[in-house]
Amino acid sequence: xxxxxxxxxxxxxxxxxxxxxxxxxxxxxxxxxxxxxxxxxxxxxxxxxxxxxxxxxxxxxxxxxxxxxxxxxxxxxxxxxxxxxxxxxxxxxxxxxxxxxxxxxxxxxxxxxxxxxxxxxxxxxxxxxxxxxxxxxxxxxxxxxxxxxxxxxxxxxxxxxxxxxx
Amino acid sequence: xxxxxxxxxxxxxxxxxxxxxxxxxxxxxxxxxxxxxxxxxxxxxxxxxxxxxxxxxxxxxxxxxxxxxxxxxxxxxxxxxxxxxxxxxxxxxxxxxxxxxxxxxxxxxxxxxxxxxxxxxxxxxxxxxxxxxxxxxxxxxxxxxxxxxxxxxxxxxxxxxxxxxxxxxxxxxxxxxxxxxxxxxxxxxxxxxxxxxxxxxxxxxxxxxxxxxxxxxxxxxxxxxxxxxxxxxxxxxxxxxxxxxxxxxxxxxxxxxxxxxxxxxxxxxxxxxxxxxxxxxxxxxxxxxxxxxxxxxxxxxxxxx
Numbered sequence: 001x002x003x004x005x006x007x008x009x010x011x012x013x014x015x016x017x018x019x020x021x022x023x024x025x026x027x028x029x030x031x032x033x034x035x036x037x038x039x040x041x042x043x044x045x046x047x048x049x050x051x052x053x054x055x056x057x058x059x060x061x062x063x064x065x066x067x068x069x070x071x072x073x074x075x076x077x078x079x080x081x082x083x084x085x086x087x088x089x090x091x092x093x094x095x096x097x098x099x100x101x102x103x104x105x106x107x108x109x110x111x112x113x114x115x116x117x118x119x120x121x122x123x124x125x126x127x128x129x130x131x132x133x134x135x136x137x138x139x140x141x142x143x144x145x146x147x148x149x150x151x152x153x154x155x156x157x158x159x160x161x162x163x164x165x166x
Numbered sequence: 167x168x169x170x171x172x173x174x175x176x177x178x179x180x181x182x183x184x185x186x187x188x189x190x191x192x193x194x195x196x197x198x199x200x201x202x203x204x205x206x207x208x209x210x211x212x213x214x215x216x217x218x219x220x221x222x223x224x225x226x227x228x229x230x231x232x233x234x235x236x237x238x239x240x241x242x243x244x245x246x247x248x249x250x251x252x253x254x255x256x257x258x259x260x261x262x263x264x265x266x267x268x269x270x271x272x273x274x275x276x277x278x279x280x281x282x283x284x285x286x287x288x289x290x291x292x293x294x295x296x297x298x299x300x301x302x303x304x305x306x307x308x309x310x311x312x313x314x315x316x317x318x319x320x321x322x323x324x325x326x327x328x329x330x331x332x333x334x335x336x337x338x339x340x341x342x343x344x345x346x347x348x349x350x351x352x353x354x355x356x357x358x359x360x361x362x363x364x365x366x367x368x369x370x371x372x373x374x375x376x377x378x379x380x381x382x383x384x385x386x387x388x389x390x391x392x393x394x395x396x397x398x399x400x401x402x403x404x405x406x407x408x409x410x411x412x413x414x415x416x417x418x419x420x421x422x423x424x425x426x427x428x429x430x431x432x433x434x435x436x437x438x439x440x441x442x443x444x445x446x447x448x449x450x451x452x453x454x455x456x457x458x459x460x461x462x463x464x465x466x467x468x469x470x471x
Contacts, residue, residue, distance in 0.1 A: 053388075054403075054404075054407050055380070055388045055389070055400075055404060058400055058403055058404070059388065059400075062396060062400060075463065075467070076463070082461065085461035085462075085463070085465070086458075086459075086461055088461065088465055088467055088470070089444070089457065089458050089460075089461055089465060090458055091469075091470075092439075092443060092465070092466065092467075092469065093407070093410050093411070093436065093439060093440065093443075093458060094407055095469060096435070096436070096439045097403060097406055097407055097410070097432070097435070097436060098403070099347065100342070100343075100350065100432070100435045101350065101351065101354050101399070101403060101432075102347045102348065102349070102350035102351025102352070102353070102354055102355075103347065103351070104347050105347075109471060110469060110470040110471065111470060111471040112470060112471075124471055140351055141396070144355065144395050144396045144399060145396045147359070147394070147395045147396070148394060148395075
């Protein structure tokens, strides 16, 4: 029944921040309907898209995500009336800020997936995963994570030696 | 080189002293927040005048760079005595005051605003022994739209004829916008890597009045607190995001930065976006809700699948 798994050189890590009322139920529906989608996505459940702080997205990238998906209820369907309307403005602004700092916005996807749209969930996840796979690993944040900045220079052999022994 | 006439600052000083002395003598206000001359020539520092004698020491000069609205925020409570307060405010400070009133941090009724007809102030690196000119004026003053105060209780001084300045900051913003994401990343990486996390940008900001900053918290730690490039980038993104739709554009963060990181570019970019998208602009009239605290059902969602 399972299609033969294709081997890829690079398996991207995709983090999905989803709202519990719509997208999480939608992903659940995709599962119970036995639809296939890439296992690269890690689903994190939140009460509402309004709860998803932009810091979470930043943190996901910093901790090694290659792509981030944020998904919630369609406008007007929010369980808390207006959570996704507020989130929409916040993410619109945050997206611009990330773009201005130089992050490739193709790695960040927002979507509305309702509890009945198991098929759309599969489509969104597959598309993002394949796009990020084609783009390769998210190098910028990982390299930055490794970097150190020294305000002083190692001018003497003693300092150099001390530094190397750390 | 275009120099600005110094006399206008003297007339402002005179008007501030007169008004401050009157307010303190009549006991209309408990204190006047203003500037006094610094010990070195060409400097000034913020001061709280509590008596008519103190009021005689108040000045206004191109060295009066600070945004005094800061001292009325919750984060700096205890500096200004309780009761009605008068404040000397330049155009950019007025926007900050309006922002704080809009966020219910201040009551307009508890304030006497002495608006200053401000021709401009020195930049952080500008030579202060020379009169204010094209060479040493702050970048924000080059594009100032609010030289003459609006909605204030008293206007101090009159504005001289001002030359047209080259909008350096707007040009820099346009230059960055034209870059590719990789070039922008390299630009910001270079700048943020220098950050020493002294948090001067936070401490000087009138809008950073949270009792506990998100970035000071551990368990869970949202932003790495040591001055490493990764945490620095996160801090500056978080700072810009938390100020989006609130920032008054006083550029104090950039001025106070010891490492010369062009922080106001981030603020400017956010302000530009919020203006284009939601027609929001920081102004001198308090607005009850900022652009990110409200929504419309037909907001743009072209970026959402």
